[in-house]
Amino acid sequence: MIRFEEVSVTYEGAAEPTVRGVDFEVPEGELVLLVGPSGVGKSTVLGAVSGLVPHFTGGTLRGRVTVAGRDTRTHRPRELADVVGTVGQDPLAHFVTDTVEDELAYGMESLGLAPEVMRRRVEETLDLLGLADLRDRPIATLSGGQQQRVAIGSVLTPHPQVLVLDEPTSALDPAAAEEVLAVLQRLVHDLGTTVLLAEHRLERVVQYADRVVLLPSPGAAPLHGDPAELMSVSPVYPPVVDLGRLAGWSPLPLTVRDARRRAADLRERLAARVAAGSRADAAAGSRADAAEGSRAAVAGGSRAAAAAGSRAAGAARVGAAAPRQRGQATPPPAETSTAPALRRLFRRRPTPTPELSRQHIAEIRSLAVRRDRITALRHIDLTVAPGETVALMGRNGAGKSTLLGSLVGLVEPTAGTVHVGGAVPHRTPPRDLVRRVGLVPQEPRDLLYADTVAAECTAADRDADAAPGTCRALVSELLPDITDDTHPRDLSEGQRLALALAVVLAARPPLLLLDEPTRGLDYAAKARLVTVLRALAAEGHAIVLATHDVELAAEIAHRVVLLADGEVIADGPTAEIVVSSPSYAPQVTKILAPQPWLTVTEVRDALASPPTTAQARKAHAREAQA
Numbered sequence: 118m119i120r121f122e123e124v125s126v127t128y129e130g131a132a133e134p135t136v137r138g139v140d141f142e143v144p145e146g147e148l149v150l151l152v153g154p155s156g157v158g159k160s161t162v163l164g165a166v167s168g169l170v171p172h173f174t175g176g177t178l179r180g181r182v183t184v185a186g187r188d189t190r191t192h193r194p195r196e197l198a199d200v201v202g203t204v205g206q207d208p209l210a211h212f213v214t215d216t217v218e219d220e221l222a223y224g225m226e227s228l229g230l231a232p233e234v235m236r237r238r239v240e241e242t243l244d245l246l247g248l249a250d251l252r253d254r255p256i257a258t259l260s261g262g263q264q265q266r267v268a269i270g271s272v273l274t275p276h277p278q279v280l281v282l283d284e285p286t287s288a289l290d291p292a293a294a295e296e297v298l299a300v301l302q303r304l305v306h307d308l309g310t311t312v313l314l315a316e317h318r319l320e321r322v323v324q325y326a327d328r329v330v331l332l333p334s335p336g337a338a339p340l341h342g343d344p345a346e347l348m349s350v351s352p353v354y355p356p357v358v359d360l361g362r363l364a365g366w367s368p369l370p371l372t373v374r375d376a377r378r379r380a381a382d383l384r385e386r387l388a389a390r391v392a393a394g395s396r397a398d399a400a401a402g403s404r405a406d407a408a409e410g411s412r413a414a415v416a417g418g419s420r421a422a423a424a425a426g427s428r429a430a431g432a433a434r435v436g437a438a439a440p441r442q443r444g445q446a447t448p449p450p451a452e453t454s455t456a457p458a459l460r461r462l463f464r465r466r467p468t469p470t471p472e473l474s475r476q477h478i479a480e481i482r483s484l485a486v487r488r489d490r491i492t493a494l495r496h497i498d499l500t501v502a503p504g505e506t507v508a509l510m511g512r513n514g515a516g517k518s519t520l521l522g523s524l525v526g527l528v529e530p531t532a533g534t535v536h537v538g539g540a541v542p543h544r545t546p547p548r549d550l551v552r553r554v555g556l557v558p559q560e561p562r563d564l565l566y567a568d569t570v571a572a573e574c575t576a577a578d579r580d581a582d583a584a585p586g587t588c589r590a591l592v593s594e595l596l597p598d599i600t601d602d603t604h605p606r607d608l609s610e611g612q613r614l615a616l617a618l619a620v621v622l623a624a625r626p627p628l629l630l631l632d633e634p635t636r637g638l639d640y641a642a643k644a645r646l647v648t649v650l651r652a653l654a655a656e657g658h659a660i661v662l663a664t665h666d667v668e669l670a671a672e673i674a675h676r677v678v679l680l681a682d683g684e685v686i687a688d689g690p691t692a693e694i695v696v697s698s699p700s701y702a703p704q705v706t707k708i709l710a711p712q713p714w715l716t717v718t719e720v721r722d723a724l725a726s727p728p729t730t731a732q733a734r735k736a737h738a739r740e741a742q743a
């Protein structure tokens with residue numbers, strides 16, 4: 118149904134093709150997953166199917182791409198629209214109407230479908246994607262994830278033969294992502310729809326793929342084949358595969374269910390380490406307590422970011438409040454023999470110190486926010502302490518971005534108070550506010566205005582009063598391959614995010630806010646982001662990130678705050694909140710339950726430590742037998 122024949126794409130001004138040797142076929146009625154590191158050319162390959170490359174992007178396409186027999190070089194995107202439905206990375210760029218219902222109907226109207234068919238499909242899609250309550254809403258007032266649902270819905274209603282989707286779940290909450298993938302699978306199985314889909318969060322999608330196409334590195338020819346086989350050689354892979362590789366499982370499991378069936382031995386080996394670890398835990402505890410005083414002094418030294426100038430409106434920085442690990446809605450997990458070891462592992466994370474907690478970088482009291490007629494937040498009490506990393510999680514539209522907006526003064530409280538570093542954000546001049554708080558918005562483009570990466574970084578250093586080269590060094594740290602003279606518009610999604618992050622981080626704000634910071638990032642870039650954020654937290658910066666990425670939260674957050682319908686429904690240590698929630702538990706937790714492990718790194722570290730107990734000897738004996 119989709120056919121690439123020796124395709125290469127060279128963008129204008131580029132010395133080398135961005136992709137080359139692309140030669141594969143997607144048969145009718147299959148779901149093919151396109152994977153590869155950030156900036157490797159996934160969107161370019163997808164664009165060649167919908168005709169956006171090269172018709173809209175410019176550049177030269179060599180070779181041949183056909184969709185349902187039509188050559189995409191001789192057919193412009195609108196001449197393909199009756200067979201191909203496309204969702205790009207930026208839904209806003211695709212909307213043609215103003216309201217949800219109109220947008221869902223638009224594609225069908227242009228194909229001239231009968232009104233009663235249109236009506237039925239709009240209703241079905243509203244239900245399928247949880248959009249019924251939003252049907253009359255102006256699209257501009259929707260949250261990021263709500264917009265992504267509309268974008269997906271609008272290409273589903275005309276029932277195209279081919280769907281091309283670029284990171285369709287990047288802004289969706291975990292449950293919505295599952296629902297969307299279930300819908301896609303149903304279209305593939307029941308209607309024979311052909312789907313080509315690129316995604317970074319492989320933990321969400323790999324189990325749905327009939328085949329995988331892997332772009333291993335820039336300019337290298339893609340590999341294609343069976344998902345499990347390709348995952349064993351791919352540079353990008355989900356935690357379930359990482360764990361499978363670590364444990365030496367073959368064939369590699371791609372689902373939590375398959376991995377659980379293999380995990381009995383691993384659980385036993387870990388139980389032995391945990392038993393050994395729990396004694397070390399007691400000793401480490403007293404050492405950690407002694408160290409806390411001195412760490413407080415270091416953290417207090419974190420440099421408040423300096424001047425801000427033109428960037429003031431976009432980038433803000435804040436200070437906040439103390440950690441309360443209440444775990445309101447979630448009962449504490451039952452004590453298991455592994456809990457002390459888990460606490461020991463957590464202790465390696467930078468822990469907020471009691472001295473600093475009293476300073477409260479951010480403090481929110483009885484906050485309510487109405488946006489138009491919508492109550493976006495109500496009864497919010499929240500404090501954030503220096504050195505603390507808080508993950509804000511919750512369904513699409515729960516109020517996460519609104520909460521971040523209130524901390525940088527972009528959103529005014531309807532009732533209640535917000536203080537950041539002692540100031541009231543919406544009444545504080547931007548130049549002053551940026552010394553307290555910085556926000557990396559959900560759409561990084563909002564922060565970028567220069568013509569080149571280099572110029573953007575020079576401006577960022579100047580605005581932040583940072584040493585020349587600070588921002589550029591951060592960009593390279595996050596994504597090494599970005600060149601100085603690239604226009605930010607031509608960066609891939611992940612590259613643009615890395616740049617926006619570097620721009621804000623150059624000012625080293627005491628309170629750093631990140632809205633969906635792993636959208637478009639591959640696992641390596643995510644790991645580098647985690648390293649950068651951990652270092653900032655260890656220096657005493659407070660970090661609040663709104664995220665749907667449960668793996669990121671497990672990796673980095675000390676504390677998770679769950680929002681539902683504008684209210685805080687749980688607030689507590691990460692392990693407590695996520696372990697008790699099927700939606701928010703990371704893959705490793707699900708695979709190794711009832712042991713409360715969160716990440717592959719924790720498992721790897723534990724396996725590297727020597728087992729010493731009788732339990733360990735027993736486990737060894739069993740391992741040897743096996």
Ligand SMILES: Nc1ncnc2c1ncn2[C@@H]1O[C@H](COP(=O)(O)OP(=O)(O)OP(=O)(O)O)[C@@H](O)[C@H]1O
Binds near residue numbers: 159609
């Ligand atoms: N219109 C364009 N003009 C010039 N260069 C471009 C253009 N679009 C993309 N590029 C470059 O081509 C390369 C591949 O980009 P592409 O968006 O296809 O990657 P990707 O794999 O989808 O990345 P990500 O996973 O970060 O979304 C990048 O280096 C990017 O800077």
Ligand SMILES: Nc1ncnc2c1ncn2[C@@H]1O[C@H](COP(=O)(O)OP(=O)(O)OP(=O)(O)O)[C@@H](O)[C@H]1O
Binds near residue numbers: 263492
């Ligand atoms: N400008 C606006 N005008 C009116 N309502 C808005 C506006 N922006 C957001 N809302 C509504 O406020 C609520 C909270 O939106 P918010 O963007 O804070 O959610 P979120 O938790 O960040 O969602 P997502 O996970 O989808 O990004 C939603 O119901 C949304 O539709």
